[in-house]
Amino acid sequence: MTHISMTVDGTRYEDEVEPRLLLIHYLRDHLGLTGTPVGCDTSNCGACTVELDGDSVKSCNVLAVQADGGEVTTVQGLASDGAWTxxxxxxxxxxxxxxxxxxxxxxxxxxxxxxxxxxxxxxxxxxxxxxxxxxxxxxxxxxxxxxxxxxxxxxxxAPAPRPAGAGRPDGRPEGAPATAGQEART
Amino acid sequence: MTAPATTGKPRSEVGRSRTRKEDARLVTGRTTWTDNITVPGLLHLAILRSPMAHARIDRVDVSPALERPGVVAALTGRDLADELGPLPCVWPVTEDIVMPDHPAVAVDEVRYAGEPVALVVARGRYAAADALEAVEVDYTPLPPVLGLEEALADGAPLVHTGRGTNRCYTWPLVTGDYAAQKARADVVLRRRYTQQRLIPNAMEPRAVVATPPTASEEYTLYSSTQVPHVARVILSMVTRIPEQRLRVIAPDVGGGFGSKLQVYGEEAVALALARRLGRAVKWTESRSEGYQATHHGRGQIQDIEIAATKDGGILGLSVDLLADMGAYLMLITPGIPLLGAFMYPGIYKMNAYTFRCTGVFTTRTPTDAYRGAGRPEATFAIERTMDELAAELGLDPVELRRRNWIRHEELPYTSVAGLSYDSGNYEAATDRALALFGYDDLRAEQRARTAREDPVRLGIGISTFTEMCGLAPSRVLRDLRYTAGGWEAATIRMLPTGKVEVTTGTSPHGQGHATCWSQIAADVLGVPFDDIEVVHGDTRAVPQGMDTYGSRSLVVGGLAVHHAALKVVAKARRVAAHLLEANEADLEFSAGTFSVKGSPEATKTIQDVAFATFSAHDLPDGMEPTINAGHLVDPDTFSFPHGTHLCAIEVDTETGRARIRSYVCVDDVGKVINPMIVQGQIHGGLAQGIAQALYEEAVYDTEGNLVSGTMADYLVPAAPDLPDFVTDRTETPATSNALGVKGVGEAGTIASTPAVVNAVADALRPLGVRDVTMPCTPLRIWQAVTDARAKEAAT
CATH class of the missing domain: 1.10.150.120 ([2Fe-2S]-binding domain)
Structure with missing residues (x-):
């Protein structure tokens, strides 16, 4: 058994796990975070995709021990205070x-x-x-x-409209156009 | 205490693209897939499966597995043979059908690679899988049975030795005198098409959790199934658990496409183990395991012959089918091709039709329902043949169809196969599709490319279809020798606070029934959409149901909700009249409010009535204190959606690559409850139909091994493999039901496969290519072009 620690959806966990344990099974079976499902066994389907240290990974293709010390975000960690992304x-x-x-x-x-x-x-x-x-x-x-x-x-x-009595948060003068690419296109 | 009154007439819910009630838990991961379920003491089941297509089992020794860490039990098929009855097939299509015993775990012989041979139960899923390696099995290989025609030849090795034949059944349908029609025909065209085997690939692998009796004497089975109600009946027979003590729950189910319209051995095994061990048992298939253990679809050889006049009038049609049953008959295996039998004539008029289907046993994974189930095969054969006939006669393929289809003023129309099509307008759907597609411009471009011998050819494929769905009138099912009926049930409970609980016997797994049934009920009851909760997929919460398959849920189950709601209003009217001291006949009901004609201030809302009924202080004399109601619908007929699909495809004759350039479909599914959901059903159907045309095939080697046995080897299309679709609808209400609705779940799959292959054939016809076998992979297209060029060079 190997000692691991990782932060998942903002909560820190420490565990003793088999070195062969897949990250997806650590999340589902050990932590009870069943929001991320398993769809295949050949890393083709991507159903188990989570974010590990800023990159998306297929968690059936990562060992839990490889995520030791890492930060994991799953679909269950996206919404904050009930507000969806x-x-x-x-x-x-x-x-x-x-x-x-x-x-x-x-x-x-x-x-x-x-x-x-x-x-x-x-x-x-x-x-x-x-x-x-x-x-x-x-x-x-x-x-x-x-x-x-x-x-x-x-x-x-894109810069928010200026609240009454406040300066622009980005410091640009009022009325200046947003930088290209920041503008919302609807 | 009175529930708040609703005022003002709400917009009609039916016809609105309501976003789905189901989504909140699905986009946040608060789901209940079967594999998520855990209970104290849960054990994990792993299954050792045959590595051979056909072999005698000489010895199975599970005792070494028992020595492995964490293992609680290990069993052979023989250990369970007395405890579990054979898995039944409920569709004996002929009197003399051969129905071999189908044990949940093989005892003496294995008949497909992947058949269960031994079971290991352990404390963890890894421990169970590890211990399978310790099970010892001695096999004596037997010859595999693979080709359908070879299987029927004299002296062929037999899948079921004691039965003396690999022929399962032969089922005929004859109307009119085809021979006479053929004799007077100017043109007789004969073609052979192959429907490759497909693997359904619901994204959620199958999973089962069986719990033994705890507080009560009840077993609970959680299963990733489309058919919890059907499963309860069948599993109580197989396991001999009394039906009243078996509760089946289909929690969140991640797709089915027919593959979960099944009662599987693993469900019976899990219950048997829970009974033996007194502990809960979970089994979840791996994807690769599921490729062998979950039933396949299609698998037919079709010989089709069409007789026509020289101006393209169809005189008659003859179809001779070989259908691959696989090694055993699953729940409805033999009936699948028969669902297509009635659809070969499609939307066309003709004088005679002869159909014969022979079911054949092979040493492969059993086949059964896969999206469309029989109708895609039929539609493919007739629509491919129509394009070939048009080419033979030098007619535009759209024109050939116009000359033969049933005109809208001729509906209702009884087809040559005996089906009574209630409604439709093939002309309108086709005209709309042609306009959206830019048919004439694409034909002009095609001619230009052909003229300049462009290596990238353009092909245009057409498919005009109808299909029979909404399974089904129970009396017709009786005539087809299907064991069960085709009704569906719904109940509506008006709760004291004015909220509403709808139970439905349908069992959704992605279709959005909770949303759509809420829309249907909201309109009739005049209550807010959000006040309605739809309960499904639990035999204890929903006592009656026939579940979800065959595009039946809306046209049978949704209709039951509608009628149950009407009954609630009728009961509520009696109470309201009493409370308002008026005659029932003088009450008007609109937007959830009863009012007295002529005195609009005298009103009671349906919520008022619900509370008054709950308190029961002041009800009409002799009235039962309830306005709840249930309704069962047994449909009078099938549902006949139709449509016209057009595909433009670019085929690179040098690389063999086919790329869909545009895809237009105009479907007519009658009245629409939720246009957004209907469009989603069409999109998904198209994806699966196109996948059959271009990508997918369950490939077996000469030994009977499934070589496309993992998701890495079987090409489920990803986003770049599919085009953007242009979808539109015409709306010809069904006359066969009160909502005017038709089935939609399978339409896209049924229509799209022939549209795509017709397009490939159309692109290559000037090069002398007559056909490309599905899936039309780059290799097959390149080979077809190369062969045609070689043939041309030789002549």
């Missing part, structure tokens, strides 16, 4: 899920994709999500949802 909202609004089994992995992979490319084209989204399989939706609404979430995230990052 733009991706969660967009998947709901764009009907980007049916049975929902691929959804945790799809959302985590899309999150990684948008981290690298905040303004992807539909084609870039399709290729970016190539490692995640969905059997229900035919992917079209998933692409739409990622586009919608990307737009929303860009909108949120």
């Amino acid at each position: 733009p991706l969660q909202t967009a998947f709901h609004e764009q009907h980007a899920l049916q049975c929902g089994y691929c959804t945790p992995g799809m959302i985590m992979a899309a999150r990684d994709l948008l981290g690298e490319n905040p303004d992807p084209t539909p084609e870039e989204i399709r290729h970016g999500l190539e490692g995640n399989l969905c059997r229900c939706t035919g992917y079209q609404n998933i692409v739409r949802a990622v586009l919608a979430a990307a737009a929303e995230e860009r909108r949120r990052r």
Whole structure:
């Protein structure tokens, strides 16, 4: 048995585990974090995708001991105080899920994709999500949802309208245009 | 105490793209997949499976496994043989059908690679899997039985030796005199098509948790199933657990596509082990295990012959089918091809139709329902043949269809196969699809590419279809020798606070029943959408049900919700009339409020009535104190959605790569409850139909090993493998039910496969290619082009 410690969705855990234990089984069977499911045994489907130290990984393809000392975010750690992320909202609004089994992995992979490319084209989204399989939706609404979430995230990052009596948070003079790429396109 | 009144007429819920009630838990990971379920003392089951397609079992010794750490029990098939009855097939399609015994765990002989041979139960999933390695089995190999025609040949090795034949059944359907029609035909076209085996690939692998009696004498089985109600009946027979002591729960279920319309041996085994050990037992298949252990779909050889006049009028059709049953008959294995039997004539008029299907045993994983179940195969054969006939006659394939299809003013129409199509408008759907597609422009581009001998050819494929779904009228099922009925049940409970509980016998696994049934009930009851809770998938909470398959849930189960709600309103009207001191006939009911004609200030909401009924202080004399109601629908007929699908495909004749350039479909599924969900069903159906055309195949080697046995080897399409679809609808309400609705779950799959392959064939026809066998992989396309060129060079 090997001693590991990691932070998952903001909570720190310490455990003794078999060195061969997969991260996904550590999350599901040891921590009871069953929001992330298992869809295959060949790392093809991506249902088990989580974020490990800032990158999306297929947690069936990572040993728990490899995540020792790391920080893991799962789909269960995305919403804060009941508020969904733009991706969660967009998947709901764009009907980007049916049975929902691929959804945790799809959302985590899309999150990684948008981290690298905040303004992807539909084609870039399709290729970016190539490692995640969905059997229900035919992917079209998933692409739409990622586009919608990307737009929303860009909108949120764009400078907020100046509150009365306050200076602009970015220090630019009032009325100056937002930097290209920050502007929300709806 | 009175529930708050609702005022104002709410917008009609039916027809709105309501976002789904189901999504909140699914996008946040607060799900209850079967594999999530854990109970104190839970044990894990691992199953040793046959590595051979066909072998005699000479010896199984599980005792070494018992020495392994954490192992609690290890059993052979023989250990369970007296405890578990054979797994039943409930669709004996003919009187003389061969129905071999199907043990949950093999005893003397294995008949497909992946058949269970021994069981290990341990304290953890890794420990159970480890201990399988210690089980010793001696096999004597027997010859595999793989080809369908070879299996029927004299002297072929037998899958079930004692039965003397690999023929399971032969089922005929004959209407009119095909021979006479053929004799007067100008053209007779004969084709052979192969429906490859497919692996359904629901994203959630199958899983089972069986718990033994605890506080009560009740067993509980959690299963990733489409059919909790059917499973309860069957499993009580197989395990001999009295039905009233068996509760089956389908928690969150991650897709099914027919693969979970099944009662599997693992469910019976888990219950038997829970009974033996007095502990809860969980089994979750790995994906690779599921590829062998979960039933496959399709697997047919189709010989189709069409007789026509020289101007394209169809005179008759003859179909001779060989259908791969696999090694055993599962729940409805033999009936699957019969669901297609009635659909070969499609939307076309003709004078005679002859159909014959022969079921054949092979040493492969059993087949059973996969999305469309019989109708995709039929639609493929007739639509491919229509394109070939058009080419033979030099007619545009759309024009050929126009000359033969049933015109909308001819509906209702009894097809040559004996089905009564209630409604539809094939002309309207086709005209709309052609306009969206830009048919004429694409044809012009195709001619230009052909003229300049462009290495990348353009092909245009057409598929006009109808299908029979909404399973099904119970009397028709009787005539087809199916054991059960086809009704569906719903109940509506008006709670004292004015909220509503709907129970449904349908068992959704992605379709959005909670959302749609809420919309249906909200409109009838006049209560807010959010005040309705839909309960499903638990035989204790929902006492009656026939579950979800065959695009039946809306047209049978949704209809039951509608009628149950009408009954609630009728009962509530009686109470309201009493409370308002008015005649029932003088009450109007709108937006959840009863009012007296002529005195609009005198009102009672349905919530008022619910509370008044709960308190029961002042009800009409003799009235039972309830306005709750249940309803069962047994449909009068099938449901017949239809549509026109068009595919433009670019085929690179040098690399063999086929790329869908545009895909347009116009489906008519009658009245629509939720357009967003309908579109989602079509999208997903298209993806699976296109996957059959281009990507997927369960491939066996000559020894009977499944070589496409992992998700790395079987090409489930990913996002880059599929195009953006253009979907639209025409809306011809069904006349066969009060909601005007038709089934939608399988339509996309049924229509799309022939559209894509017709497009591939159309692209390559000028090169002399007549057909490409599915899946139309780059290799097969390249080979077809190369062969055609070689043939041309030789002549």
